[in-house]
Amino acid sequence: MILKTEYIAPCSMAYIRHTGPYGPGNIETMEHLKHWAKSRDLMNGHSVILGIAQDNPQIIPPETCRYDACILLPDGYSGSGSGGNSGRNSGGSSDTEKEVHLGSITGGKYGVFTIDHTAEAVKQAWEEVFQQLFKENYIPDSSRPILERYKAELIEQHLCELCIPIL
Secondary structure, eight states, X not given: OOEEEEXXXXXXXXXXXXXXXXXXXXXXXXXXXXXXXXXXXXXXXXXXXXXXXXXXXXXXXXXXXXXEEEEEOOTTOOOTTOOOSOOOBOSSOSOGGGGOEEEEEOOEEXXXXXXXXXXXXXXXXXXXXXXXXXXXXXXXXXXXXXXXXXXXXXXXXXXXXXXXXXX
């Protein structure tokens, strides 16, 4: 894997949160977000989607792990039509609007790994990225979340990125 460093600028996003074990629920949440974004013309060739695992399942009980499926919002997006303050995806709600929340990424320096967009490649990357960061003298910044980044132009090439915040 090739490591590059990148400054990711602070940005606004819309997100849907899934609470529970990581896996199929994350995929369902991501599809729910894409449907919401398409209905608001937010999906295009410049769209950037993020997956943010908020908790370490080796430390936090799986049933309380949080996963945010996010889409970066264009400058000036008003957010009309989104709502709710619970920050949680109930999974069975028929009122999508209450599940979509607005938030932001603080930005900063990241170690970025471009990988194949397959379950096997992502799993392998998670096993190797920290070793490679340490090998190249980078220290992860645990105060910011790790981002799985899906840029439209990379998805077309069956690629995605793991972005690890670094000091």
